[in-house]
Amino acid sequence: xxxxxxxxxxxxxxxxxxxxxxxxxxxxxxxxxxxxxxxxxxxxxxxxxxxxxxxxxxxxxxxxxxxxxxxxxxxxxxxxxxxxxxxxxxxxxxxxxxxxxxxxxxxxxxxxxxxxxxxxxxxxxxxxxxxxxxxxxxxxxxxxxxxxxxxxxxxxxxxxxxxxxxxxxxxxxxxxxxxxxxxxxxxxxxxxxxxxxxxxxxxxxxxxxxxxxxxxxxxxxxxxxxxxxxxxxxxxx
Amino acid sequence: xxxxxxxxxxxxxxxxxxxxxxxxxxxxxxxxxxxxxxxxxxxxxxxxxxxxxxxxxxxxxxxxxxxxxxxxxxxxxxxxxxxxxxxxxxxxxxxxxxxxxxxxxxxxxxxxxxxxxxxxxxxxxxxxxxxxxxxxxxxxxxxxxxxxxxxxxxxxxxxxxxxxxxxxxxxxxxxxxxxxxxxxxxxxxxxxxxxxxxxxxxxxxxxxxxxxxxxxxxxxxxxxxxxxxxxxxxxxxxxxxxxxxxxxxxxxxxxx
Numbered sequence: 001x002x003x004x005x006x007x008x009x010x011x012x013x014x015x016x017x018x019x020x021x022x023x024x025x026x027x028x029x030x031x032x033x034x035x036x037x038x039x040x041x042x043x044x045x046x047x048x049x050x051x052x053x054x055x056x057x058x059x060x061x062x063x064x065x066x067x068x069x070x071x072x073x074x075x076x077x078x079x080x081x082x083x084x085x086x087x088x089x090x091x092x093x094x095x096x097x098x099x100x101x102x103x104x105x106x107x108x109x110x111x112x113x114x115x116x117x118x119x120x121x122x123x124x125x126x127x128x129x130x131x132x133x134x135x136x137x138x139x140x141x142x143x144x145x146x147x148x149x150x151x152x153x154x155x156x157x158x159x160x161x162x163x164x165x166x167x168x169x170x171x172x173x174x175x176x177x178x179x180x181x182x183x184x185x186x187x188x189x190x191x192x193x194x195x196x197x198x199x200x201x202x203x204x205x206x207x208x209x210x211x212x213x214x215x216x217x218x219x220x221x222x223x224x225x226x227x228x229x230x231x232x233x234x235x236x237x
Numbered sequence: 238x239x240x241x242x243x244x245x246x247x248x249x250x251x252x253x254x255x256x257x258x259x260x261x262x263x264x265x266x267x268x269x270x271x272x273x274x275x276x277x278x279x280x281x282x283x284x285x286x287x288x289x290x291x292x293x294x295x296x297x298x299x300x301x302x303x304x305x306x307x308x309x310x311x312x313x314x315x316x317x318x319x320x321x322x323x324x325x326x327x328x329x330x331x332x333x334x335x336x337x338x339x340x341x342x343x344x345x346x347x348x349x350x351x352x353x354x355x356x357x358x359x360x361x362x363x364x365x366x367x368x369x370x371x372x373x374x375x376x377x378x379x380x381x382x383x384x385x386x387x388x389x390x391x392x393x394x395x396x397x398x399x400x401x402x403x404x405x406x407x408x409x410x411x412x413x414x415x416x417x418x419x420x421x422x423x424x425x426x427x428x429x430x431x432x433x434x435x436x437x438x439x440x441x442x443x444x445x446x447x448x449x450x451x452x453x454x455x456x457x458x459x460x461x462x463x464x465x466x467x468x469x470x471x472x473x474x475x476x477x478x479x480x481x482x483x484x485x486x487x488x489x490x491x492x493x
Contacts (some may be wrong), residue, residue: 024374025320025374025375026287026375026377026378027321027323027325027376028320028323029373030318038275040273042320043320044320044321044375046319046323049323067319067327069292069315069318071274071291071370071372072295072314072316072368072370072372072450073274073276073277073278073280073292073293073294073295073368073370074274074276074293074374075276076276076408077407078295078297078407079295079297079368080371082314082370084327085328100470109479114319116319116320117320118320118372118374119274119278120274120291120293121273121275122273122276122373122473123275123276234394
């Protein structure tokens with residue numbers, strides 16, 4: 001079998017339309033919104049603030065905590081029960097690890113930076129969208145950062161290597177999904193997972209595809225952050 | 238605990254103004270947007286000033302409860318996301334989340350706005366379970382009114398998914414709307430000393446004496462009440478609060 005034409009008609013290396021904003025949640029120290037196709041993520045940063053429970057404090061530097069959550073009505077199938085699940089806890093963990101390499105928390109001893117990610121609408125690629133939104137939120141909160149983290153999935157359906165899988169492709173019987181988070185400047189990888197069966201050459205091809213995509217993601221994130229400061233300059237100066 | 242703030246709010250009210258310059262009975266700008274989450278059977282985004290909530294309806298086919306074999310069921314759940322306020326935490330639902338959900342639930346259920354008999358597919362065997370989840374995005378005060386408005390808005394937006402008698406096909410939506418015969422709106426009146434006001438900001442919410450949440454239908458009849466806050470209220474003030482809620486509910490309803 002060959003996968004001649006993508007379900008939604010995109011080119012094999014084409015991403016879904018993207019939109020992003022910064023500063024969307026006023027109560028937070030910083031926030032971001034990122035939409036790719038029909039997958040939509042909000043991220044809010046609170047802190048640095050005092051870490052509770054206290055035994056989790058690190059006297060040498062600040063701690064980063066992530067909480068990923070899908071809104072109960074966000075999924076294509078049944079209602080998602082609120083509260084943490086095995087899946088959401090694992091995604092929270094790998095999201096924190098994806099963001100940590102760009103952060104400098106050395107000034108925040110005994111404190112915590114909390115990132116909350118909420119998805120009102122999903123169509124695959126939720127952890128990547130969450131990371132893109134969180135990256136915007138961290139920059140918006142003014143947490144010292146060396147780089148932005150850009151995340152997107154690549155993979156394979158039947159015989160074709162593809163970028164930015166949607167739900168139909170992700171759940172395809174012969175689909176392989178590889179979510180990847182990349183630090184924009186260094187092109188280092190801070191998140192990589194895979195499910196499905198694929199050759200190592202094809203994985204290398206996927207990484208190349210994500211490298212190119214990360215530049216586009218970065219532009220969208222950067223514009224969102226610039227937009228934030230334009231508004232601030234106009235209204236609150 | 239918030240003595241300074243309380244004095245400030247009181248002082249401003251005696252001069253007929255508030256922290257943000259509004260009058261007592263003035264709402265912030267309200268907006269309602271429908272169809273904001275494609276996978277939900279119905280959804281809405283409500284903004285009151287900087288307060289923002291998203292609600293969605295999900296429908297599942299289940300076995301009816303044994304005490305109501307010929308009726309479907311309805312549930313309202315409120316998620317106070319830690320994303321929306323530094324005061325909200327992860328973990329089991331807080332008492333505020335439960336109160337918000339219960340008040341909204343009663344407002345929709347007790348108004349009989351949704352005919353639950355019409356949610357029964359086959360008596361004793363299959364019924365529609367309608368779950369309305371309201372998630373907060375930014376809490377800048379007055380979640381009571383925002384949550385209830387969002388819940389009702391999502392219900393008015395909702396359509397049944399395709400159902401072949403065995404399996405629900407969530408990808409295919411029908412054009413059948415939920416059987417909604419009335420639109421209840423919930424309005425909360427706050428009491429500060431001798432003053433009554435609506436739509437408090439987060440700061441004003443910290444220092445009120447008492448509140449009354451009133452569910453009102455189109456014809457002005459009352460479908461739910463909840464007294465909150467620490468102080469007791471004189472009966473004639475209660476009547477005043479309900480009357481004010483009736484007037485203000487029309488303003489809220491216009492946004493649906």
